[in-house]
Amino acid sequence: MQEKNIFKIIFTSEAARQEGEKALQKYQITNEIWQPNFQNEKKKKMVIVKEIPLGTLKEEVLTAMEEFGKIEECHMQIVGICQKVKITYE
Secondary structure (H helix, E strand, O other), X not given: OOOOOOOOOOOOXXXXXXXXXXXXXXXXXXXXXXXXXXXXXXXXXXXXXXXXXXXOOHHHHHHHXXXXXXEEEEEXXXXXXXXXXXXXXX
C-alpha cells in the first residue's frame, strides 16, 4: 500500500488561497480544495495554530504572530500533549 502524506492549510483570504494554489501547481502537488463558508466576520480574521509544544508561553506565540497584523484576541488551550491557539486579527 502506498503511503499518503496529508496536511491541511487554512487560508484567511482569497489572495492567500490563490498563492497557495500556484505553489501546488509549481511543485506538482495534488490537492483537494475545500472552501469554507464563513458565517461571520470574526471567522474571516481568525487563524488557528495547532501542535504548539507544551511550555510555549502565550507571549511567545503573540510575539511571533504579531508579524502578520495587529491581534484583537488570543485564546490558548491544551490539547493532548500540545497546545492550540486561536488568534483573531483586527
